[in-house]
Amino acid sequence: MNKKTLLIIAISAMVIALIGLTFLLFTEKKNSRELLEEFALEKEELENEYTHFAQQYDELKITVTNDSLSILLDQEQVKTQRLLEELRTVKSSNAAEIRRLKKELATLRKVMVNYINQIDSLNKINTQQKQVIAEVTKKYNAASSQVSTLSEEKKNLTKKVALAAQLDATNISIEAKNRRDRKAKKAKDVEKFTIGFTIVKNISAETGERTLYINIYKPNNEVLCKNTSNTFDYENRTLPYSIKKYIEYNGEEQNVVVYWNVDEYLSAGTYRVDIFTEGTLIGSQRFELE
Numbered sequence: 001m002n003k004k005t006l007l008i009i010a011i012s013a014m015v016i017a018l019i020g021l022t023f024l025l026f027t028e029k030k031n032s033r034e035l036l037e038e039f040a041l042e043k044e045e046l047e048n049e050y051t052h053f054a055q056q057y058d059e060l061k062i063t064v065t066n067d068s069l070s071i072l073l074d075q076e077q078v079k080t081q082r083l084l085e086e087l088r089t090v091k092s093s094n095a096a097e098i099r100r101l102k103k104e105l106a107t108l109r110k111v112m113v114n115y116i117n118q119i120d121s122l123n124k125i126n127t128q129q130k131q132v133i134a135e136v137t138k139k140y141n142a143a144s145s146q147v148s149t150l151s152e153e154k155k156n157l158t159k160k161v162a163l164a165a166q167l168d169a170t171n172i173s174i175e176a177k178n179r180r181d182r183k184a185k186k187a188k189d190v191e192k193f194t195i196g197f198t199i200v201k202n203i204s205a206e207t208g209e210r211t212l213y214i215n216i217y218k219p220n221n222e223v224l225c226k227n228t229s230n231t232f233d234y235e236n237r238t239l240p241y242s243i244k245k246y247i248e249y250n251g252e253e254q255n256v257v258v259y260w261n262v263d264e265y266l267s268a269g270t271y272r273v274d275i276f277t278e279g280t281l282i283g284s285q286r287f288e289l290e
Helices: 003-062 067-089 095-165
Strands: 169-177 192-199 208-217 231-234 237-240 243-249 254-261 269-277 280-289
Touching: 169 269, 169 280, 192 208, 192 243, 208 237, 208 254, 243 254
Parallel strands: none
Antiparallel strands: 169 192, 192 254, 208 243, 208 269, 231 237, 269 280
């Protein structure tokens, strides 16, 4: 084999080697580009997952009323946002860092599941507590309503008993008499009033001493009164009285007579006599003087 032939062989070998090397370089570059594209896609998916996690923490915090748990959720959300920022600054070609952040995401996912379970448990407890509170409130309202009804019934019964126990004055008569102790028709002739009435029988009323107040009202509705200190209580106010009379009431019918000596000027018109005891008006009668 001559030198020329050897040279051709050597050149051919070099060309084949060059072609093979070029093919290997091209293949490696293509694989590298595909790998980078895969890393970029994985990074993008990882970013989406981190972003979704950050949003989930916002949604979870809305449903949480427990302050301690809310603080922990805030801390985990801050950590998720920090790792997301780290991921955004990492190059797609940095496979080691992307793998690390992927592991961090797996840890966050476990933590998230744990918090979701806690929140579900708390919500169930809250629901049960609300049901218990609702039932207790319902029973309380029912009991309060019953107590209120019983109280009202008791109040009404007390009123009825009080009314039944009140004294009643009937057959009220008023005689105006002159100085000769005869009936006077004209106001100018009246020297004395004789007032008689009957306290009716009442077995429901308490027996014992009672104080009666008899008021004589002039046509102008002014009470005939000997002394301004002669007063008694009636319906949260103080009234003057004309005559004060003590009786010993035994539950049976009792006739009472009282007198009023006229010292003041009397005008013609309609007069009225009211009888009170224990803050209650028990009888009233009108009469005329010419």
